[in-house]
Amino acid sequence: MAVAVPGTLGLGQATATNIASAFLFLSFLLPTVWAIISDTWLGRHKTLCLSYFLNFCGCLIIFVTSLPAFSHSQITKVVGLGVAMIVLGIGTAGVKATASPFIGDQYAEAAPQVITTKKVERVIANRALTLQYIYNVSYWFTNIASLSLVASTYLEKLVGFWAAYLLPLCATWTLVPLLLIFHKSLVKQKPQANILPRASQVIVCAGRNKFNWEAATPVYQSEKFGRQVEWDDKFVFEIKRGLQACKVMACFVPFHLCMNQITNNLVSQAGQMRLGGIPNDTIQALNSIACVLLGPVMQRFVYPIVRGRGFAFGPIARITWAFIMMSTAMAYAAGVQKLIYTEGPCYYKPLQCEKSPNDVSVWIQSPVYFLLGVAEILGFTTLAEYSYSEAPRNMRSLVQAMAQLSSGAGSALGMAFSPLSKDPQILYLYTGLSVTMITTAPTFWLMFRAYDDRIFEEAHSSDDGSNQAAEPMVSGPSDAAETGEKGDGAKTSA
Known part of the structure; x- marks a missing residue:
């Protein structure tokens, strides 16, 4: 039928x-x-x-x-x-x-500085925490808009x-x-000259030497080949960091594939249960509601508590936990699908009998959207923050565009796996996605955890050894806005 x-x-x-x-x-x-x-x-x-x-x-x-x-x-x-x-x-x-x-x-780079708050608390401006705060607030407003669904x-x-x-x-x-x-x-920020040719040359120089980035530096090129290049050591370092950000984005391909379930398979799953008069494509709004509710909780309580206990909960750690939460969400979706199949009257063919759908309330699906919300907050907001921080100053839009390519790859995988989006094979799809994400999480952590170690060391050196962090303080625009310069930063306890 x-x-x-x-x-x-x-x-x-x-x-x-x-x-x-x-x-x-x-x-x-x-x-x-x-x-x-x-x-x-x-x-x-x-x-x-x-x-x-x-x-x-x-x-x-x-x-x-x-x-x-x-x-x-x-x-x-x-x-x-x-x-x-x-x-x-x-x-x-x-x-x-x-x-x-x-x-x-809108938050230009600034050196660490001591600031006295209205509570007479001496704090140190921290750029990383401010960017984290800014992107969390931005994602919160994005989900407010998503409720228009x-x-x-x-x-x-x-x-x-x-x-x-x-x-x-x-x-x-x-x-x-x-x-x-x-x-x-x-x-x-004013657009700069096209640096893509130079960036390509740097990558080629490093690639010819098994991606030894020292081989792309002006000194190495001069001593080894007797040639003068148009870039400096700082540019080589920026390209190296930008490529690492692209590697991190590539790991998000299965994450995007899981997120895409919200707009297709999870909507179909809702249609296989008792809706109580609610359109099945409206249930997915619970995901935006979850992000709106949980965003401030994560920013105000979870992050400060974790940092306050001395854990280096940097971008890589947050993304790793995003993968774990995504695995949990897909496992829960598989459990709901199995429950649908075990209940009558249609069992393994929920929409193919006269008394369809099966006798399961659609609200049992709710937790999956909250799990997905936590995964989004930990994953997408952190990726935006990470890609902006790591990208070369004149290539930030291009690096951000690479994130969209990983999203596109996730959609392409979704089309490849579309034959599984039917009963009862859909159960294997959810299970496979859960296993993929729980396998990706530790692999990702082992590959990129050195970045968090570096961030943690920089935070310690900037605040003279203090490992406590408070909430960021965002200032308004400075008089130098037209030139791309701006004032105060986030704060960590001094």
Whole structure:
């Protein structure tokens, strides 16, 4: 028995899947192009404005063509959807490449300094903790916005598709004006000359010597080959760190594959249980709710407690725990799927009998979204912070774009494993993902833990041996915002 998939265009599930795949392809591949444009030509502020404008245009097109006036014109609706998704894919790619590094730019690098708080507490500014705080707050607001999924679902159900599309249209039209209104108070890093050729030469020099980075230094090149190069030792070191960040991003491919279950297989799983009148694609909003609730808890309590006890809970440790939590989430999803199969009336064919679905409440699925929320907070926010800190100053958008490629690879794997997304093979998919993540966690930790050791040593040297950390203090823009310079930092107890 086939399950009907609702849709106003009536194109069928296969065509809908192809359209979604094309959109994902654009939004994951094009960030690399946008990153080069941002780093070498327009700068992140102008690139972000242009990307948001394209998003507005895409939302406007799909809103207009979904109005009741065009309800009888199938061609108009199909063409409108196609054009809108292309424009939105291009615009979204630009946002993905530039938004995260642009947020990081708002806190310019500053040397450690002693600050006295309003509580007369002497603290030391700490850049790493401030970036961690900034990206956690940014992700918190992102999940606040994600809750619009609930509103748009009910708008489509009760009013129509045009009402659902009106919601993002109203949101996107404010973005560019806001960036322009506050442009004087924003830090806008100026684009530099194209350093990709130099970066490529450095990588080639190191690669020819089994990635011995000393071989790429000017001194080595001069003594060994008698050639003068256009870079210095600092540039070689930055490229080395940037490539390490890309290695970390590559480890996120299975993580992205697991996260993608939220929008497909977990939605289908919810449809196999008693919904109680709630649309099955609305249940996934629990993930955003979990992130909104747990984000402040992690930032205010978990991180300070762990740091206060002397543990080097740096980026690598946090990502490792993200992988562990992701494994737990997939294991729980497998348990729920097994429970569905053990309950009647349809058992291993939950939607293929007259009395479907099976007699299991959909709310038993709730914990998986909270586990995924913890994994997201530990994983995605840390990756954004880590990639910004490690990337060469003039290649931050490009390094961020590499993270989108790992996300695209996760989506490609999802399509490869799609034959398992059916009953009862889906149970093996969840189990396999859980095993993959729990295996990846210790491997990842052993490969990259030296980075956390270095961060911990730097923190000790900056605060004269103190190993306690308080919450970060974020200052407002300085008068040097136009040149990309800014003031105070985060704080650690002095």
